[in-house]
Amino acid sequence: MPEVSGVRQVLASTDAKDMSVRLVVTQGDHQLVGVVRDGESWRAAAERTAGALSGEPVAVDLSGDVKQFAIEHDRVVSLRAMTRGDLPQVARWRQQPHVQRWWSDEGEPTLEGVTEKYGERIDGTTPTRMWVAEVNGRSVGFVQDYRLSDYPDYALLAPDPEAIGVDYAIGESEWVGRGLGVRILWAWMLKIEHRLPDARCYFAAPDHRNAASLRMLEKLGFERGVWFDEPRSDGAVDTVVGWSLDVSRVLGVATP
Known part of the structure; x- marks a missing residue:
């Protein structure tokens, strides 16, 4: 050779x-x-x-x-289900300026506010599921996902109402800008294809100003779609960009 x-x-x-x-x-x-x-x-x-x-x-x-x-052996990225024991750390992550800038509409980043926002999701009583991202066993951020059809108003904005929506954040500031976002979402994609094998599309809608997030989705094979205004709890709106991933093209069909 x-x-x-x-x-x-x-x-x-x-x-x-x-x-x-x-x-x-x-x-x-x-x-x-x-x-x-x-x-x-x-x-x-x-x-x-x-x-x-x-x-x-x-x-x-x-x-x-x-x-x-x-193929990496020195950096193992994985996701596990979030527990209520993770909430103090999630609150700390939510307080970091680089996270709070894009997650301010999720409520106050206090332990009480985070527990109220995410507790039911962790308990499985809402359609949204929460995950903790780990690098070599160390918790560094979180991911949440949901089927868009469980939130009808939001589903109207995506090309596939049965798509799986995803939001994400790297909480530890020292890991920002090191290519970790791509690895975290790739790990999420591999997990979700087996948990929800019928989903043919994944969907994300970051703020149009969040250049790092837009570039990360592009690196994962997501395709840019329409811009739309997402209402905030305070009455304002965030202009976001819809991105869709064709699961069969990128990952293939999951084996049952």
Whole structure:
């Protein structure tokens, strides 16, 4: 196999008609290059291209002509169900300026306010579910998800009313700007595809000024949709941008 600047290159064989979508899987100093076959999801193509390498490819940047994946062993990102014991930490995260800027409409970021807002979700008595994101076992942020059809007014704004909506925040400021958001949402996507295998679309609607969040969704393969005004509890509105992910194209069909 040829060496290019110390990087091993392997090009998967395919028909010419399948050359339109290419991908790269990186592990350490190895870089395996492949293509997406007709009818194949980007994830499945990455797994096939990775071949005998140890580990599962995760998305790094799916926004370009070449879809970038990586196999990481030193940074394990996972999600677990939030418990009421997490709420003091969630309150602390909500108080951080970089979080509060985009989550101010979720109520006061005090322990009492956070408990009132999220307690029922944790208990499973509302359609919204709460998750804690962990890196190598350390809690660093949270994710919430819901089926849009459970919130009819919101569902009207998405291309698929049965889509799964998602919101997210990195609470620990030292992890902001380190590419962790992509990894957290990729871990969420892998979890939700098995928990709700009938969902064919995931949907997020960050504030139009939140450039980091917009770029993160783009890197995950979400496609930009319409802008719309989302009413706030104080009577004002936030202008947000709808982003949709085609689950079958990016992840494929979940195995029951």
